[in-house]
Amino acid sequence: MKRRGIFSSLTPPVGMLMAIHLPFLRLFLALLLIFPVAAQEEKMSFGLPGAESAGGKAKSTATLVSEVYSIAAGKPFTVALRLGHPEGWHSYYQNSGGIEQGLKIEWVLPEGFSAGPIQWPAPKVEVGLLENQSFYFSGSPVFMVEITPPATLAKDSVAEIKASATWQICKTGQCLDEAGSFTLSLPVKDSAEVDASQTALFEAARTTAPIKADGWEFKATNDGANVLLTVTPASGCTLPDGVDFIPAAPFLASVSEGSTVKKEGDSWVFTLKRKTKDIIDTPIEQGKDVAGILIASSPFDAKSGCHAVLVPATVIERAPAKPLSIAALLPILGGMFAGGLILNLMPCVFPVIGLKIMGFVQQSGEDKKKIVLHGIAFTVGVLVSFWVLSGVLFALRSAAGPGQEVGWGYQLQNPWTVLVLMLLMFVLGLSMYGLFEIGASATGVGGKLQSKQGVSGSFFSGILATVVATPCSAPFLGAAIGTAITLPPVQFFAAFTAMALGLALPYLILSIFPKLVDLLPRPGAWMESFKQAMSFLLFATAGFLLWVYAGQIGLENTLNVVFGLTAIAIAAWVFGRWFTPIRTSRAKGVAVLVTLIFAAAGLKLTMPPEKSALTWEKWSDARVNELLEEGKPVFVDFTAQWCATCQLNKKRAYPKEVADLMKARGVVTLKADKTNPDPAIEKKLGELGRTAIPVNVLYVPGREPIITQELFGADYMKELITKEVPLKDGEKAP
Structure with missing residues (x-):
């Protein structure tokens, strides 16, 4: 059956007007569905104009039944929640297809018992009110769940199975939240006894239920x-x-x-x-x-x-890499080749180009063929080193497990990967700007290898040139490498070969035409300026990665990262300032110690935080009153991003043990965020007699609000919750 559109019966002018404003109407209807009305007699439902008020008539019937009359130790048995929908109303599959909520069941089972997942019936499918697909149940669906008792269950005892279920029922224009609590008391015997009165219900449910895909x-x-x-x-x-x-x-x-x-x-x-x-x-x-x-x-x-x-x-x-067309591959190869060429302008590479070529000439005794042979050997050394590096990268890509990706986009989904890349770009940027030097010792080694005779010396000089150039590669090759790393094997290695040829090309050309060395610009201050200018590309990349990282760890945790990067910058400055050849051994030792302290502190601050065990709902005064009417205690955090004390409280006050205690006592946590002006929050703060934040308030049903001290930690919170929030029924005090 295809549901008719809600505007299908409107007259043409009205229908045209509704079509024009359809996006706004969708938003309006969606908001109604987000904030459904509880299915209670004293609360009226919302709907489109003319929609019938539920007023209690829409309440579903819900029953929890067991397939067995008695249970046996270690023998699984099945229970079922049966919903009876009012005429014209329906509930939803675990994925409703839209923003509606499906059935959820929370179990309270005796010790050692376990409950399996809901065995969902096959839902019906049709176009929903907002033109999305809707996966729903009408009539009287049955949701089976398998319960497994422990093998040590004592005979002749009684097992009490408790469940709390929530679901949502909807009809055109309105949705209602419903809930139910259920208890089954089942005696424990030598063997399970089937309840004949429920056999037909369970047989019908299994007959119409989706079958397991055995052999598929x-x-x-x-x-x-x-x-x-x-x-x-x-x-x-x-x-x-x-x-x-x-x-x-x-x-x-x-x-x-x-x-x-x-x-x-x-x-x-x-x-x-x-x-x-x-x-x-x-x-x-x-x-x-x-x-x-x-x-x-x-x-x-x-x-x-x-x-x-x-x-x-x-x-x-991960899908197998698809080869690119020639037209799509050429820009990547060009980018890698150009990046390799630019590496030759780095201060750690450019000054030795002329020396290398003159070394080739001296070793060859002006024999042009031998000079070219040295140039080719150097080029082969560069190629081999790049093939080794790219082979390692390809092996890492191939070793990634199911669901993992090594490509530029996919790797940014992992906060640890983003953190490492961000720190790498930041530290390399500091080095290129001149705070400290990377690669200076490798350049010196290049001078020693320059004196090595024979073609083998030129080959190893090519390898060394790759090693020396590696710290300078990030600003130019990031985008090209990010694309190349997702290519199939042949195109993958072709891309890195292009980069190697770009680095080696000046050496190869100058070995063929040694007189061109005289035309090279002399090394000078321009190279340092060029290097410093390139550092800003790295800082921009680090800034982008910081933005990605902030989205992963939460904006409230980003201040720590900023402080951590500052500490790492101080470490780099101390190292570059005092760990130099002109300093005494004592000064160098102190520099290393201070560098390690600041670097360690910076790393600690930038690490991804543990995910909070608390779920903070958005605050509203109406929500607080609603929860209090339900008998639930509420803890409200009036906070803002720019409030440093607020952020400190969050770091110190809510470890796992506090979160577990609050959940055990049934405390609902709400966050009133006034990062941007909010009149409702300002009004509430005034009622509480406060003008500045942080303000944290504990509401306990039937009592006056308790305002916490401004700065507090975990011990304070544990004492507050233990003292002020009463134990739930059946809970034992620690």
Whole structure:
């Protein structure tokens, strides 16, 4: 059944007006769905004009039943939550297809018991209210869950199974949040006894449930903006026409929402489009595996008659590198070649070019063929060294596990990788600007190798030239290397060969025409200026990586990184200022010690922080009142990015033990962020008798708000929560 559009019955002028303002109306409707009305008699529901008020009539029926009357130690058994939807209303699959919320169950089980995942029925599919796909359940769906008791379960005891469930039901124009609490008391006996009164319910649920894909093969790979899911059915099974894939996570689109499927041999390839934002432009987290349900109107297997097949979680692997066309490859080769040429202008390379060529001439006794032979040997040395370096890089790329990428874009998804790259660019930038020197000793070694006789000396000089040039490579080769690293093997090594030829070309040309050495500009101050100018490219790259890193670790943690980079800059300055040949051994020793102290402090500050165990909701006065009415304690942090004391409190006050204590006592944490002006927050601070932040407030139902001291740590928080927040029912004090 295809749902009619909500504007299909409007008169043409009104319909045209609605079409013009459709994006705004989508946002309006989405906001209504984000803030659904609780399904309670005393609260009225929201909806489109003319929508029926729920007023209690929309409340679902929910029952938790067990397939067995009694249970046995170590023997799994199945329970089921059955929802009865009001007429015209429906609930949702774990991935609703939009912003609606599917069923969630939290279990409170006896010690040693475990609960499996929800065994989802196959949902129905149709176009939702906001023109997105909707995966939903109507009527009376049954959600089965397998419970496993421990093998040491005592006979003749009673196991109490408790569950708290939340779900959302919707109809055109309105959504309601619903919840239920359930308890099953099951006696423990020698063997489990089936409850005959529930047999029909469970048999019907299993008959219509998606079957496990025994014998089926699944493979998922990245394909640019899409994910390719290759499905090979088991023997005797096939994919009928009109098959759809219902993803279990919202970052993938179903076939009916724009993804495609085609047959390739005995397999079917689903090209699943990635969804990066939902209907209100909120970013969607991208998953690392593909899971869901294949559904079709005709059966996959004539014997079983099944119309739905479970797709197990399949890791999204790296797709084989695709070769570029000649037109696309040439700019990359050109960029690598030009980058290699520019490396010759670096102060650690350029001054020795003429010396190398004159050395070739002296060793060859003016024999042109021998001079050229030395130039070729030097070039081969450069090529071999680049092939070794690129081979190591290629091996690292090949060794990356499933779901990992080494390419420039994918590597930036890992905060540790971003941190290392950022520090590398920053430190190299400081070196190129002149705070300290990298490569000076290697240049000296080049002078010693210059005296080495024979073609082998020229070969090893080529290797050394690559080593000396490496610290200078980052400003010019980052983009080209980032692209080349994703190429297939032949094009990959061709790109790095082009870079090696760029570095070696001046030596090769000058060995063929030694008199051109006289035309080279003399080394001088211009080279130092050029090097310093190039440092700003590195600082810009470090700044970009800092921006990426801040997005990964959270803006509230970025201040530490800024202080850490400052400490590392101080370490570089101390090292460059005092660890020099003219300083005494004592001064050098002190310089090294101070450098290590500041560098270690900087590294510690810049490291990715541990992920907070607390989830902070956005504050509103209405939300505080709502939670208090439900009997839940609330902790509110009035904060801002520019408040240094606020950030210090966050670092010190909420370690894992505090977070666990707050969760155990049922404390809901809210954040009132006044980084930008917010009249509601200012008004609330005034009511609390405060004008400046930080302000942290603990609300306990039935009591006056408790305002904490301005600066506090973990011990203070543990004492506050333990003393002021009462124990939950059944909880024992530590």
